[in-house]
Structures are given as C-alpha cells and as structure tokens.
Amino acid sequence: AQKVTQAQTEISVVEKEDVTLDCVYETRDTTYYLFWYKQPPSGELVFLIRRNSFDEQNEISGRYSWNFQKSTSSFNFTITASQVVDSAVYFCALRRGTSYDKVIFGPGTSLSVIP
C-alpha cells in the first residue's frame, strides 16, 4: 500500500526563520516519484518539485531545498529565511513508477509566516 504522512498539521514561524516540513512515505516499489505542491490562500495548487527514487541528490532552488533520504523514507522540504508569501498549505505526494497509478497526497501542512 502507498501512503504519505505529514505529521505537522500546522506550523507558525516568524519571518526570516528557517522551517522544515516533514514528509514520510510508504511504498514497496523500487521505482516511484515524490512531489511537493504549494497551495497559497488563493487556493490553486502549485507544483514545486518532482524527484524520482533513483536520484537521492538534495536539491536547492533559491530559498527552497529538499532532502530525500530513502533509508528513512523521507522527503523533507526546508524554506530558508521564510517570508510572508511562503504562507500556504504544502502537500507532499507519491506516485508509483507504473503507468496505471495515481498520485497519492499527504494531508498537508499549513505554514503561517508571521511578519
């Protein structure tokens, strides 16, 4: 069975603090894909990153970075020097590496960045 857990329901940080959003996944597959999506208060879902199971390199994009560790089945997301515009709900998601499977979403973490 596939499952995505985001244990942090809500997080509040003060602007300029760093924050890490946790994501733990379960799968028995060797090929799979992990995603992060952002949902700002306006409601749309914005794709942030896709990572395949064979690529454990960490990735950095500006203030965003992702740490993928297969040994702990985790795909954590860190925002450095947070800003008010980072306030959103963030979803971690998992997709099997076959052509007939759907994306499974975690419950989301609501991040509030306080000025």
Added chain:
Amino acid sequence: DADVTQTPRNRITKTGKRIMLECSQTKGHDRMYWYRQDPGLGLRLIYYSFDVKDINKGEISDGYSVSRQAQAKFSLSLESAIPNQTALYFCATSDNGLLGYGYTFGSGTRLTVV
C-alpha cells in the same frame, strides 16, 4: 488561457439539487482526475479517466458521477447534493505516467451545499 479550466469557480447550491462541475484542458493529456479537498484530509480521489472510454472510481465516488465527453472535457456531477459534499474540488490532468510526472491542476471549484 489556463491549461486546465474549471467552471464554476464558486457555487452555492441547496441540498437535493443536481449540480455539474466542468473541466476542460488544453494539455493534450489523456488522463483526467477529479479530487476533493477537505481541511486536514488532503486531496482524495473521486473519479479518474485514462482515456475517453475509460472511467474508474476513486476512493470516495459515492454520491458522484462523471462524464468524459471528449479527450479535453471531464465533468463531475453531484446527483443530489448534500451538505457534507461542501468542499474544494480540483480537476487535474496527467501524461501516461511512464515518466512519473505529476498533475496539472485546475484552479478549483469551491462548492457549498446549504
């Protein structure tokens, strides 16, 4: 124009009414999906379609039906709306999955059943 367009953006309807949410896409994707989002529950799959002749139930299909009118159009219907169907609904599209890409989402439809 958006790649995936949902109409309406917002809708308030009465209990027992039939309502249709529409989705159209210009991505050229064969696969389309309907999800609903409730606070604390993430996105849950209602129905999905891998091509025009293929319709499949998701994890929460009771009370919903769908129609895939064309490759680009996938509609979700609530036959007799009830208050616990109040939620944010998303349509999404994807490629055939072999490259593991995620979804392209519409902007969502906020539905309130009173």
